[in-house]
Amino acid sequence: MSDRSSSGPAVALVVAAGSGVRFGADRPKALVELAGRPLVAHAVAALAAGGVVRAVVTVPAGREESFAEALRDAPVPVDLVVGGAERQDSVRLGLARLADARGPILVHDAARPLVPPAVVAAVIDAVRAGADAVVPAVPVADSIRRIAGRTSAVVDRASLRAVQTPQGFAPQALRAGHQHVLDAGLVVTDDAAACEAAGHPVSLVEGSADSLKITTPADLIMAEAILVARG
Ligand SMILES: Nc1ccn([C@@H]2O[C@H](COP(=O)(O)OP(=O)(O)OP(=O)(O)O)[C@@H](O)[C@H]2O)c(=O)n1
Numbered sequence: 001m002s003d004r005s006s007s008g009p010a011v012a013l014v015v016a017a018g019s020g021v022r023f024g025a026d027r028p029k030a031l032v033e034l035a036g037r038p039l040v041a042h043a044v045a046a047l048a049a050g051g052v053v054r055a056v057v058t059v060p061a062g063r064e065e066s067f068a069e070a071l072r073d074a075p076v077p078v079d080l081v082v083g084g085a086e087r088q089d090s091v092r093l094g095l096a097r098l099a100d101a102r103g104p105i106l107v108h109d110a111a112r113p114l115v116p117p118a119v120v121a122a123v124i125d126a127v128r129a130g131a132d133a134v135v136p137a138v139p140v141a142d143s144i145r146r147i148a149g150r151t152s153a154v155v156d157r158a159s160l161r162a163v164q165t166p167q168g169f170a171p172q173a174l175r176a177g178h179q180h181v182l183d184a185g186l187v188v189t190d191d192a193a194a195c196e197a198a199g200h201p202v203s204l205v206e207g208s209a210d211s212l213k214i215t216t217p218a219d220l221i222m223a224e225a226i227l228v229a230r231g
């Protein structure tokens with residue numbers, strides 16, 4: 001736990017520099033439109049509605065203009081930073097632009113456009129309350145099996161959670177986590193794992209089924225249905 005995490009406004013690092021190979025669009029996935037608006041614009045608006053006052057967005061090299069256009073009407077100031085080869089590289093590069101951040105830093109996938117503001121606010125509140133690293137998570141719906149050679153073994157899903165973003169951090173914990181990952185040559189799939197590898201505890205708050213990650217075109221259909229249901 002940290003006692004230095006609440007002394008500034010909450011800011012966001014939105015990772016949007018992926019190409020979206022599994023989605024297979026004619027443009028970077030974060031620029032794909034959901035209800036006529038790019039995913040990255042939905043994501044920034046959702047973070048702002050939850051209490052974030054500024055966003056750094058990582059973008060693919062050479063696509064700065066398209067992203068600036070997509071975020072022209074963003075409700076908070078946005079800085080664009082060219083991302084890296086892997087997600088963790090993009091986070092590290094974006095983090096360098098947030099060297100002055102003193103309050104909670106929320107790292108969010110542009111590919112999760114429909115995170116409810118209440119989840120964003122819960123993450124911010126948990127960091128302000130002193131947590132180093134906070135993850136929104138949801139119970140696992142499927143039965144789970146672990147591969148064991150040529151057979152497999154059931155895993156008790158009651159103790160498992162599926163991890164979402166935005167993940168919230170005390171700034172020094174997030175910086176230490178990504179420095180550790182870089183120094184040790186580790187590969188992590190999310191930022192809580194980076195902090196954990198550096199010795200910081202990770203807290204959970206309740207995530208939301210609405211906050212699905214758009215990975216394939218089928219996910220976009222699901223997101224459209226969620227928007228219709230929201231009215
Ligand atoms: N080098 C990378 C890779 C990913 N991301 C971002 O990290 C988030 C989660 O990644 P994912 O959904 O897997 O996106 P892609 O890497 O673009 O997808 P794919 O693996 O299908 O190419 C996305 O918002 C993506 O833009 C990033 O900023 N920089």
Ligand SMILES: C[C@](O)(CO)[C@H](O)COP(=O)(O)O
Nearest residue numbers: 087109163164165189190213
């Ligand atoms: C950060 C993340 O969305 C948490 O579930 C996930 O780890 C991203 O994984 P991906 O392989 O980059 O899609």
